[in-house]
Amino acid sequence: MGEEVETDRRWSLLxxxxxxxxxxxxxxxxxxxxxFIRAVAxxxxxxxxxxxxxxxxxxxxxxxxxxxxxxxxPFRHWLxxxxxxxxxxxxxxxxxxxxxxxxxDSAYETFADPAANRVMEVSAAADGLGEAIAALxxxxxxxxxxxxxxxxxxxxxxxxxxKSIAALKVNVHRAIKALRRRLRGEER
Amino acid sequence: xxxxxxxxIERLAATAQPVRRLRPPLLRAGxxxxxxxxxxxxxxxxxxxxxxxxxxxxxxxxxxxxxxTLLTGILAxxxxxxxxxxxxxxxxxxxxxxxxxxxxxxxxxxCWRHLLVHGPEGWVIGESAAxxxxxxxxxxxxxxxxxxLLRRAAPLTPVRVAAMGGLGVAAIAAFALQFFHPFDVxxxxxxxxxxxxxxFVAAMAGVARVAQSRSRG
Numbered sequence: 001m002g003e004e005v006e007t008d009r010r011w012s013l014l015x016x017x018x019x020x021x022x023x024x025x026x027x028x029x030x031x032x033x034x035x036f037i038r039a040v041a042x043x044x045x046x047x048x049x050x051x052x053x054x055x056x057x058x059x060x061x062x063x064x065x066x067x068x069x070x071x072x073x074p075f076r077h078w079l080x081x082x083x084x085x086x087x088x089x090x091x092x093x094x095x096x097x098x099x100x101x102x103x104x105d106s107a108y109e110t111f112a113d114p115a116a117n118r119v120m121e122v123s124a125a126a127d128g129l130g131e132a133i134a135a136l137x138x139x140x141x142x143x144x145x146x147x148x149x150x151x152x153x154x155x156x157x158x159x160x161x162x163k164s165i166a167a168l169k170v171n172v173h174r175a176i177k178a179l180r181r182r183l184r185g186e187e188r
Numbered sequence: 189x190x191x192x193x194x195x196x197i198e199r200l201a202a203t204a205q206p207v208r209r210l211r212p213p214l215l216r217a218g219x220x221x222x223x224x225x226x227x228x229x230x231x232x233x234x235x236x237x238x239x240x241x242x243x244x245x246x247x248x249x250x251x252x253x254x255x256x257t258l259l260t261g262i263l264a265x266x267x268x269x270x271x272x273x274x275x276x277x278x279x280x281x282x283x284x285x286x287x288x289x290x291x292x293x294x295x296x297x298x299c300w301r302h303l304l305v306h307g308p309e310g311w312v313i314g315e316s317a318a319x320x321x322x323x324x325x326x327x328x329x330x331x332x333x334x335x336x337l338l339r340r341a342a343p344l345t346p347v348r349v350a351a352m353g354g355l356g357v358a359a360i361a362a363f364a365l366q367f368f369h370p371f372d373v374x375x376x377x378x379x380x381x382x383x384x385x386x387x388f389v390a391a392m393a394g395v396a397r398v399a400q401s402r403s404r405g
Contacts (some may be wrong), residue, residue, distance in 0.1 A: 021206030030197040052190050059193070063200045067207035067341045068273050085274070085344045147248040 006074045017070040030059060033079060040083035044091050054090045058083045130184045140175035143168050213269035213276075220337055221265060222328060228364050236367040249294065249301075250366075256291035257363040260284050264356030265334070272341035272349045281301060281352060288355070292382065319365055323384040325353075328359035330393060346396040354392030360387040 011029060018026035034055060041054040061082050069078050077144065133141060146157035154165045161168065210216070225357070245251050264284035270276045335354045343349040361370065 018204060019207050019209055021204070023201050027201035030201060034193060034197075052193060056193055056196050059196055059200065061344070063204070065274060065344070066204075066343050069208050070209065070212070073275065075241060076209050080273045082344065099319050 004076075008074055010033050011079075012071055012075040015066070015069050015075055019066060019069065019071075024116065030062075034059075036076070036079065037083045037134075040080060041087045041090075044087045049092070050094075054087050057090065058086045061086055128183060129179070132179050136175050136178055139163075139167075139171045140178065143171035144175045144179075210273075213273060214266065216337060217266045217269040220269075220334060221262060223333075224360060228360075231364070232367045238367075241367050244366075249297065252293065253294040254363060254366055256287050256294055257359055257366070259287040260291050261356050261359035261363060263287060264352050264359060268334070268338060268349050268352040268356055269341075270344065270351055272338045272343040274344050278345075278348075281348060284352070284355060284359075286360075291359070317380075319369065320380050320384050322365050322368065323361045324388070325359060327357045327365055327384075329387050330357045330360065331388070335392075335395075346399065347393045350392040351389050351397035354389035355385065357392075358388040 011033065013015070014025045014029035014032075018029055019163060036056045037055045038051055041051045045051050052142055062079065065082065069075065133144060136144065142161055143157070146152045146160060147154070152160065154168060157163075158165045159180075163171075196398055201382070245254065261284075265278045267283040270280040331354065334357055335350065338349055
């Protein structure tokens, strides 16, 4: 407790000196308070880089509002208020961003077994699949859509499209070959 | 410490200029209120019908209402100056609320009596539009000067500070209006006064919100 009071007094004196233009005092103060800011930030944020980001924002805010500190009042209280505010702001910003984005952790993963990586990459390539289907010839596209995407039987697909079963078989076979070629080509 | 944080500290320290400390918030609020009081006093002496006002103010109910209006204005301005500093408790925002409630209550009581005495003629919108214009016309210059002062503190919660400042300014304008308001307050007037105050508080908060999101880019 006594130590805390002592620290607060030292910080308060350093800040008062910094307000009067003492740059060395200011630098010493900023270095000393970083662990305190980090502790406040880590109450709301777990990721280390996020804590660091908030810490830097708090330092920038402190710099901008340093004329509002009254040396007659406790420094730690003033600093904690700024740190909490910025920390909560960062949290709100994160929620707002996450509402518009999808986190795909597996996108950043890599496995020791190259075959496992290929599985991940193929699933990522599924995004490219739509484009590849769009690039097929119209009869091939129709065959793929009816038989593979809508999972119709050959007889159903034939009655919907008005094509013969044989023609559908040929087209779906060619379409799959074309897709494989295209997607493999993109992988390399 | 990471290299980025370290670099930031070096940059901030290397470029730090001496700063002028803000004076205590109560003193700053007092100076602004004194300046506004002087301006309003000049306006009242030049343009208001003081005899008529004296006759109306002899009614204790109107006098009570006036006191609550003015107190709401003064307390909201003090709260805005306090809240503009990082380390002041959010509870300062509660400071003007009791007098605001009493202002609304006393004003509502006056209109109720007016309705009983005069009947439904109190519902017509006549002078109310002029009152609205008056409140807004007095509020805007006051608000601009107040915002300039509040911005000096670079408040961390600008929306709250601006809303509190807006309440203060609008209440002071509503108080000033009474000197130019040669009749009792009707229901319509009360609604218009409160609408003007609410509009103004919302506008101030809106401006602050836009400014805040701009500054974050």
